[in-house]
Amino acid sequence: MSWLARLPPSVTVDRVGVAAAIAGCVGLVAEAQRQGKAPMNGSLPAKDGTAAGRVFTSKQCRQLEQDGYIVLDNFLSKQQVQEARNAIQTLDDNYQFRSSPYETFDGKAASSRTRDRVIINRSGNLDMVRMQISAFARSLVDSDFKGFPRDDYDSTSLHVPSQMQVSICGGLETPNPDEEESTHNFYHKHVDSAGAHNFFELGVIGWIRSQHLRQRYLTCLVYLNTDWKEGDGGCLRVFPNGESEDSYVDIAPLGGRMVVLSSPSLFHGVLPTNAQRYACAAWLALA
Ligand SMILES: O=C(O)CCC(=O)C(=O)O
């Protein structure tokens, strides 16, 4: 008699079901990876002694652990900011952020969408920003950062996905009020893994597709706004006391500055922006 036949019928059925479910999930994860939706391997570069690769100090570690965020100025040099900004401008000129212009009744070119965010893979000078963030991740792994209270941080599984988000926010004369809020000139208060934890709402496929959101551990926001002035608005507002709005800190999106924050727990948003606001975002994932 085979081992299968010796099992009680109900157990056999369960095992077959579980095996089928696992096979299905493996297939869906492979599909998600193929589409670039799941984070890639996270090989981190060796310590290289550059500004971004320098060791994350113990003081900075304690600050990030306690506050849930940290501001690192001069993360990028002036030249790197300019190069990355030019690269974003080129993406914009090629309509990566909006559909092609159409003629309005007065003959002017208009676009059907306001500028927004776009996820990119490898892209010249923008990949340089991602590499700098990878170097920062290396420095974090080499430091004595212990993670946030009540989480299960494990430095050996921290990695940098191959993708990065770039955004141009605001600066248009007439933002389209019919568009989703993210295409306006601000972002509502949120956490970066929002909406990815409700299995019953997402369903099996939605759950698998949103795996990369659940893996987000640290959000790295790098700003490329040279000559940013107070009246330009667009500050990142962080809420260190959970969802409570009693206290907040506004952080100007100054060129070369990087803000690192806890993706699953630190609420943040972007205040209305009056000038074009350039930013890159990459998520360090735990997987
Ligand atoms: O651009 C920023 O400062 C923040 C963007 C953000 O919060 C997000 O994309 O999730």
Ligand SMILES: [Fe+2]
């Ligand atoms: Fe965010």
